[in-house]
Amino acid sequence: MIIPKALPRRTFLRGLGTAAIGLPFLDAMAPALRASTVPKPPVRMAFFYVPNGEIMDSWNPSYEGKFQELPRTLKSLEPYKDDMIQIGNLTHNTGRALLDGAGDHGRCCGSYLTGIQVKKSLVEIKNGISFDQIVANEIGKETRFASLELGMEDARQAGDCDSGYSCAYTNNLAWRSETQPMPPILDPRALFERLFGTGQPMTPEERLRQAKYRRSILDFVTEDTHKLESNLGPTDRRKMDEYLSSIREVERQIERAEKDNKQIDPHMDKPYGVPADFAEHFRMMSNMIAIAFQADQTRIVSFLITREGSSRAYREIGISDGHHPCTHHRNQPDLMEKVRKINEYHVQQFAGFIEKMKTTKEGDRSMLDNSMIVYGAGLSDPNAHLHEDLPTVILGKGGNYFKTGRRLLARRETPMCNLFLTMMDRMGVRTEHFGDSTGRLAGLDMDGLELG
Amino acid sequence: MQFGRGKPAAGAFFDSDFSTIDCVLAQALLHGLQGKNDCRVAIVTMSRPNLAVAGFTDMVERYYRGPAGNFAQVPPTGMRTSGQPGATSPAFTDPFALKKEDGTPRFVNHVKLVRDTGDPNTLFRNYMEAQYDKNGFFILAGPATNLAAALEFRGMKELIETKTNYLVAACNVEADVAAAKKVFAEWPTPIYLVSASIPFPGASIDKEFASVNPDNPLITAYKAYKSMPYDTPAPAMVATLYAARPKEGYFKVSDPGVIAVRDDGHAAFTSSAQGKHFNLTVDPEKQDKVIQTWVELASAKPVIPQRFRPPVAADGKKEEKKP
Numbered sequence: 001m002i003i004p005k006a007l008p009r010r011t012f013l014r015g016l017g018t019a020a021i022g023l024p025f026l027d028a029m030a031p032a033l034r035a036s037t038v039p040k041p042p043v044r045m046a047f048f049y050v051p052n053g054e055i056m057d058s059w060n061p062s063y064e065g066k067f068q069e070l071p072r073t074l075k076s077l078e079p080y081k082d083d084m085i086q087i088g089n090l091t092h093n094t095g096r097a098l099l100d101g102a103g104d105h106g107r108c109c110g111s112y113l114t115g116i117q118v119k120k121s122l123v124e125i126k127n128g129i130s131f132d133q134i135v136a137n138e139i140g141k142e143t144r145f146a147s148l149e150l151g152m153e154d155a156r157q158a159g160d161c162d163s164g165y166s167c168a169y170t171n172n173l174a175w176r177s178e179t180q181p182m183p184p185i186l187d188p189r190a191l192f193e194r195l196f197g198t199g200q201p202m203t204p205e206e207r208l209r210q211a212k213y214r215r216s217i218l219d220f221v222t223e224d225t226h227k228l229e230s231n232l233g234p235t236d237r238r239k240m241d242e243y244l245s246s247i248r249e250v251e252r253q254i255e256r257a258e259k260d261n262k263q264i265d266p267h268m269d270k271p272y273g274v275p276a277d278f279a280e281h282f283r284m285m286s287n288m289i290a291i292a293f294q295a296d297q298t299r300i301v302s303f304l305i306t307r308e309g310s311s312r313a314y315r316e317i318g319i320s321d322g323h324h325p326c327t328h329h330r331n332q333p334d335l336m337e338k339v340r341k342i343n344e345y346h347v348q349q350f351a352g353f354i355e356k357m358k359t360t361k362e363g364d365r366s367m368l369d370n371s372m373i374v375y376g377a378g379l380s381d382p383n384a385h386l387h388e389d390l391p392t393v394i395l396g397k398g399g400n401y402f403k404t405g406r407r408l409l410a411r412r413e414t415p416m417c418n419l420f421l422t423m424m425d426r427m428g429v430r431t432e433h434f435g436d437s438t439g440r441l442a443g444l445d446m447d448g449l450e451l452g
Numbered sequence: 453m454q455f456g457r458g459k460p461a462a463g464a465f466f467d468s469d470f471s472t473i474d475c476v477l478a479q480a481l482l483h484g485l486q487g488k489n490d491c492r493v494a495i496v497t498m499s500r501p502n503l504a505v506a507g508f509t510d511m512v513e514r515y516y517r518g519p520a521g522n523f524a525q526v527p528p529t530g531m532r533t534s535g536q537p538g539a540t541s542p543a544f545t546d547p548f549a550l551k552k553e554d555g556t557p558r559f560v561n562h563v564k565l566v567r568d569t570g571d572p573n574t575l576f577r578n579y580m581e582a583q584y585d586k587n588g589f590f591i592l593a594g595p596a597t598n599l600a601a602a603l604e605f606r607g608m609k610e611l612i613e614t615k616t617n618y619l620v621a622a623c624n625v626e627a628d629v630a631a632a633k634k635v636f637a638e639w640p641t642p643i644y645l646v647s648a649s650i651p652f653p654g655a656s657i658d659k660e661f662a663s664v665n666p667d668n669p670l671i672t673a674y675k676a677y678k679s680m681p682y683d684t685p686a687p688a689m690v691a692t693l694y695a696a697r698p699k700e701g702y703f704k705v706s707d708p709g710v711i712a713v714r715d716d717g718h719a720a721f722t723s724s725a726q727g728k729h730f731n732l733t734v735d736p737e738k739q740d741k742v743i744q745t746w747v748e749l750a751s752a753k754p755v756i757p758q759r760f761r762p763p764v765a766a767d768g769k770k771e772e773k774k775p
Binding site for chain 1: 525527528567568569571573574575578581582583584606
């Protein structure tokens with residue numbers, strides 16, 4: 001039997017300078033005639049965190065079990081509801097005051113992935129390692145980046161961001177250790193260069209040189225690309241074409257944003273690659289998450305969409321008041337309606353990312369099927385600053401494990417960390433306790449399917 | 453207590469199988485004591501898997517705590533999910549048949565499924581973490597099943613020792629001998645065992661209870677429990693009153709000793725200066741006073757809990773939490 005040599009999974013297209021582009025999973029990466037040994041695509045996980053809670057009557061459906069009509073906030077996810085589980089009643093007790101007084105925003109974000117009650121301080125930062133980083137420590141060596149941390153707003157790491165809680169708590173989701181947060185990348189250009197360069201941002205001189213000749217990052221790897229494509233079958237060639245096109249599209253978006261920003265204000269402080277438009281910024285960042293997953297650059301992403309306690313105004317949808325002030329609505333209908341619109345707007349952006357994940361094929365499934373994409377918040381009712389029944393949806397089947405298309409209600413006060421333990425299992429990292437977990441979250445799996 | 457100064461009243465953890473009407477009266481008494489700022493009801497848990505009874509205790513909590521608001525959330529009732537559900541007295545279901553003048557139910561049952569309740573261990577842990585050190589107590593009214601299970605829960609023994617001062621137990625040892633053995637052998641704080649009781653006067657239901665607040669769901673529950681008139685033994689009320697007001701001298705407290713539970717369910721007390729167990733008995737001279745206090749507090753109208761703010765030091769700065 002002739003067994004052609006397979007293309008290594010971690011093949012890069014390399015070129016002169018700083019370009020190094022990972023590849024999506026191709027048929028050529030599995031040895032021919034040995035279907036039984038075809039490696040399963042990896043399971044990925046991502047967290048899309050939205051701040052300031054949700055208006056819960058527009059988040060929670062009035063029913064349990066199989067999805068019927070989705071509630072208002074989640075409407076944009078209607079096309080993907082068969083790929084989704086909405087989980088109710090998950091609680092982060094460590095986000096509660098527990099004698100520390102005001103500061104629910106600082107606590108809820110700080111503890112979201114760590115399950116630890118953070119120390120109320122501006123200088124003595126103390127949290128715990130976040131569970132995504134425990135997973136990254138275990139499996140991160142299999143990918144170019146153990147994890148990626150992204151954001152879209154504020155990356156300050158010092159100062160008072162909520163009633164005596166350091167900005168380190170409100171502005172980071174992932175924590176490498178109890179004192180070391182992992183600041184998110186905000187600038188699409190920086191993320192692009194990280195993913196498709198050497199892993200480090202380019203120097204201004206390198207960037208200038210590239211811009212001067214108006215060359216795409218793909219131009220640097222042309223030779224490698226042609227060489228590789230000549231050995232690929234038609235399916236792989238199509239896959240490569242789509243993949244490289246999506247990289248080029250992101251690159252164009254960044255260039256456009258940089259050009260627009262220069263025209264708006266050449267002296268602006270924020271990086272030129274950050275577009276003024278929220279939706280555009282989100283699209284760029286999330287497109288790169290999808291590409292990073294596709295090329296197996298990483299399997300773990302946390303995305304702090306805006307910082308906890310954010311007072312961003314959403315003028316693009318007609319809301320000039322700050323998000324956070326609106327959430328202190330005191331049950332006033334006009335303010336609640338503004339928050340609902342912001343909540344809907346966030347989910348709309350997220351739905352665009354899910355569309356990309358779902359349409360990206362991996363073998364006979366979609367990349368979404370092999371992922372666990374959590375969209376959620378560290379508060380439920382923001383007016384009351386509640387830490388129970390946290391808004392949580394998971395998109396994707398986690399590698400044919402989750403029984404999706406339904407609303408699952410856990411027992412009241414069930415620790416959020418129970419879900420994290422289950423997700424760690426799916427990522428291949430087995431541990432008995434995490435944070436304040438009391439066990440694994442029951443009822444997520446498909447009937448009769450063993451966890452494995 | 454001046455608002456915003458010092459520690460709040462001690463947090464009460466009330467665990468019961470609710471197998472007798474005395475346990476229901478004790479729950480009401482606990483809220484009456486909270487209304488006088490003698491304690492704060494942290495959590496109510498049940499040691500048998502009976503949704504109807506859990507629905508009733510949940511309703512009583514909602515009745516006393518008032519509508520959920522910014523600072524007055526109603527925690528779930530904890531319910532054990534294994535074991536036998538036991539009998540469901542009409543006392544636990546009849547109040548739900550009561551109607552308002554407009555025909556709508558006076559009391560709504562929010563517990564339909566197990567997921568509407570909480571896991572007792574999770575609730576013990578979460579709500580103990582919210583207490584100041586040595587500012588809580590447990591009350592046991594029934595078998596020790598839940599408390600024995602708590603001792604097996606990771607970190608719980610240390611938490612009980614850190615956060616609570618004592619356990620007052622009106623313990624039904626025979627109902628779960630193994631659990632009682634474990635609790636008396638391993639519970640990390642002093643235990644006061646209720647060894648005698650005073651009957652609760654049933655006549656007060658149609659008198660004081662009805663005159664203070666005719667909407668009190670306990671009126672219907674008490675009447676549905678047994679044919680009226682009847683008095684009922686009330687060891688759970690003894691435990692509750694002592695737990696919240698240990699210094700009032702309502703009851704006689706033995707010298708310290710050790711209580712060991714034998715296989716036949718007998719709890720034997722042996723005096724020992726090093727012991728941390730105590731027998732709680734009735735002082736006949738205080739009996740009338742106890743009954744009067746029970747009736748006054750258990751029949752009281754709900755006092756909606758207020759938000760407690762962290763202590764403020766004399767210089768006006770917030771008091772730092774000790775590590």
